[in-house]
Amino acid sequence: MFCIAALLILSVLGIFSARYRSLAKDALDCVLRRVTLRPCITGFDEKMKSRILGRVINRSERAARFLNRNFELLAWVFFILVLGSTVYAARGLYLFYVTGSCNGLNQESFCVFDPKGENNEVTDISQGCKENPPTAADLTLKGVDLSRFPVCNPAGKKEIVLIGCYGCSYTRKIYAPLKELAAARGARFRFLDYPVKVSTTLSARLAECVYRRDEARYWQLNDILFAAAPEQLDDPEFAGKAAMQLGLDWGDLGGCVEDPAVQALVDRRMDEIAKTRFYGTPTVFIGNQVFVGPKPRRVYAIALDGLFYWLKGDGGSRSEGR
Amino acid sequence: MDVEAVRRDFPILEKNGADGVIYLDNACQSLRPRAVIDAINGYYLTTSACSGRSMHRLAEEVSRQLDQTRAAVASFLNASRKEEIIFTRNTTEGINLVAHALDVGEKDVILVSDKEHNSNLLPWQLLTQRTGAALGIVSSLDDNSFDLAAFEKLLDDRVKLVCLGYTSNLDGVSIPAREIVKMTHDHGALVLFDAAQAAPHRRIEVKALDVDFVAFSGHKMLGPSGTGILFGKYPLLEQMRPFMVGGGTVSSSTYEGCEFLPPPEKFEAGLHDYGGIIGLGAAVAYLQRIGFDAIERQELLLNRYLTEALRESPRIRLIGPAAPELRGGIFSFHLPGIDPHRIALMLDQMAKVMVRSGQHCVHSWFNKHSIAGSVRASAYFYNTIEEAEVFVRCLRKIEKVL
Structure with a gap:
């Protein structure tokens, strides 16, 4: 039993140090012989036991005696612990692959593969001090009238709904990959703009006005706004240039942007978005799953097409495919 | 000291x-003093040529140093002449050399003790298998020391060679060498001592002992690994056929045959570990100084x-x-x-x-x-x-x- 536990540990250590590789090889040989009911001839377990005893005896003879007498039992305990931690580590790896967090979807506890917790970071909307702040479990699209929001690739069977804002850095991180993923996977894509940052209200109104005039140009505008520096987003001069870039008349558009009715519409949309009980951007809905924070692209792809999404082809296509 | x-x-x-x-773990291999390491390095740093072949000054210097080492080892063993000293790779090679070079017939008996190192057992096992000779085992006493009486019982005129570890690597017990040699010679047989464990620890005077062959290694007596010595009485060496043959063993050759050099050259085929042998010379000098x-x-x-x-x-x-x-x-x-x-x-x-x-x-x-x-x-x-x-x-x- 000791050989198996040692093999697992030494294999990992062997990745980092050649010193452990030969020991891991001995352990493997020992394991292979044991599973075929042959005695271990390298003396690996004996060697390791002696080395361990040699170290322990210097500290405590009593502990060394206990270890010597109960080595097999302790090896079993050790094996179970190693097995347990291996299973736990494998689970963590799987969860990280599927959800972007070792501890499960939207779980913010420490994850060795994402030590800074970047996959769960959000731009907080000001909730104030609430007695029961919402959690990921509270998030829902039920009761939200999505028809009020622009949709890209309306013929798609599945749907990606992104709640975010132009000026939010984490939304900026995933907007383009999500839009591209939706295009590649033939899914509907809705962007629900919730200007968390006050300085992006101009962009919100501009987007609304462009959407009213030409839906195709609205998506082009989004690309421009997400590519722009955040400090430009509330700059009328930049808005004018963006309109010109889209071939729109700023004289006409500027009036729309300043129209209080447009701001009221933006506010109503924000009220509609608030029904989801979201608490930060980006929040992404795909099917029944909700993703809070900027997850790796594969996480969204798995949510759309399952664990083996890459077998269905796409290969990370960057085509717009509207 | x-x-x-x-x-x-x-x-x-x-x-x-x-x-x-x-x-x-000195019975396995001793540590090396700086003098030995320096001597080995000295060869590679200053001469680094072959001995006994080329005529240039570097080769001459190596030949001189090898000759000096041979003389030093002869003096170390108190041998009659330096030509009785053959450079080998280790004790094992020395014993194998005798096992292959000595004439042994099917009626002969080889005697060894019951606690010989494999290097002084297996060559004789193979020799007896090859020639049909018999292998006799001398049992030790209860305390593992040599049983002279048991030995005497096994000694008869059929015994051709007695091969014994001078000092056992198992327990450090040395044999009564002088008595054994005398008793063996009295029966007209030869004696070989495996002195791998003895040479580093005690004086071996081959002339006084009258022993016929002594083999030992450099690596147990402060010398480099891969070096060894076989001492053989010159008349015996002259009669023996060579073990390994090749470069350095002959004065001339034709397509039909060759003319072997006299000992020790006829037993020293091929290029040797010159650096090692010079190091062995330094080890011998160091031991003598201590x-x-x-x-x-x-x-x-x-x-x-x-x-x-x-x-x-x-x-x-x-x-x-x-x-x-x-x-x-x-x-x-x-x-x-x-x-x-x-x-x-x-x-x-x-x-x-x-x-x-x-x-x-x-x-x-x-x-x-x-x-x-x-x-x-x-x-x-x-x-x-x-x-x-x-x-x-x-x-x-x-x-x-x-």
């Missing part, structure tokens, strides 16, 4: 305390301490006679039911105490006595009482724990 001063000659012993090692009296005194001091300190240990089974005077620098023991390798590994882990464990290439003895193996602590003149104390302290702990 100032042990502390001597220790400073050995680079490996420069580290002290927890960083230093306690080397008690002196065997001092070496034996220090070994006895250490073995007395070990024996006394561990005498009362209830589980330690000493291999060999109880008296340390009869065991040189070797303290070989086993704990019944405990794998000796475990003890050796623990000693290493506990205090970097290096000992040998296992059957020490004397499988035949261990098989005969149904003992799995032993732990062998073998001291040399550079070991100290403090080191022996650490060994004893660790061993006592191990005995309590296992």
Whole structure:
């Protein structure tokens, strides 16, 4: 039993140090012989036991005696612990692959593969001090009238709904990959703009006005706004240039942007978005799953097409495919 | 002898305390003093040419140094002439050389003891298989010392050669060499001593002993590994056919035959480890400077301490006679039911105490006595009482724990 536990540990250590590789090889040989009911001839377990005893005896003879007498039992305990931690580590790896967090979807506890917790970071909307702040479990699209929001690739069977804002850095991180993923996977894509940052209200109104005039140009505008520096987003001069870039008349558009009715519409949309009980951007809905924070692209792809999404082809296509 | 001063000659012993090692595996291989290392380096740094072939000054210098070493070894053994000294790779090669070069017939008998190193057993087993000769085994006494009476019983006119380990690597016991040679010669047979464990620790005077062959290695007597010596009486060497042949063994050759050089050249085929041989010369000089009296005194001091300190240990089974005077620098023991390798590994882990464990290439003895193996602590003149104390302290702990 000791050989198996040692093999697992030494294999990992062997990745980092050649010193452990030969020991891991001995352990493997020992394991292979044991599973075929042959005695271990390298003396690996004996060697390791002696080395361990040699170290322990210097500290405590009593502990060394206990270890010597109960080595097999302790090896079993050790094996179970190693097995347990291996299973736990494998689970963590799987969860990280599927959800972007070792501890499960939207779980913010420490994850060795994402030590800074970047996959769960959000731009907080000001909730104030609430007695029961919402959690990921509270998030829902039920009761939200999505028809009020622009949709890209309306013929798609599945749907990606992104709640975010132009000026939010984490939304900026995933907007383009999500839009591209939706295009590649033939899914509907809705962007629900919730200007968390006050300085992006101009962009919100501009987007609304462009959407009213030409839906195709609205998506082009989004690309421009997400590519722009955040400090430009509330700059009328930049808005004018963006309109010109889209071939729109700023004289006409500027009036729309300043129209209080447009701001009221933006506010109503924000009220509609608030029904989801979201608490930060980006929040992404795909099917029944909700993703809070900027997850790796594969996480969204798995949510759309399952664990083996890459077998269905796409290969990370960057085509717009509207 | 100032042990502390001597220790400073050995680079490996420069580290002290927890960083230093306690080397008690000298029966396997000794440490090397700086003088030997410098001599080897000197060859590669200053001459680095071949001997006995080329005529240029570097080759001449190597030839001179080799000749000097041969003369030094001859003097070390008190041989009649330096041509009786053959450079080999080790004791094993020396013994194999005799086993292949000596005329042995099917009616002959070879005698060995029951605790020979494989290097002094297997060559004779193969020889007897090859020639139809018989192999006689001289049993040891109960305390593992040599049984002269049993030996005498086996000695008859059919005995062609007696091959014995001068000092056993198993327990450090030396044989009564002078008596054995006399008794053997009285029956018209030859004597070969495997002196691998003797040459580093005691004076061997081949002329006084009248022994016919002596083989030993450089690596156990401060010399480099891959070097060894075979001494043979010159008239015997002259009669013997060469073992390995090739470059350096002949004065001339035709497509039909060749003319062999006289000993020692006819037994020294091919290019030798010149750097090693020069290093061996330095080792011999170093040993002579220290002196065997001092070496034996220090070994006895250490073995007395070990024996006394561990005498009362209830589980330690000493291999060999109880008296340390009869065991040189070797303290070989086993704990019944405990794998000796475990003890050796623990000693290493506990205090970097290096000992040998296992059957020490004397499988035949261990098989005969149904003992799995032993732990062998073998001291040399550079070991100290403090080191022996650490060994004893660790061993006592191990005995309590296992």
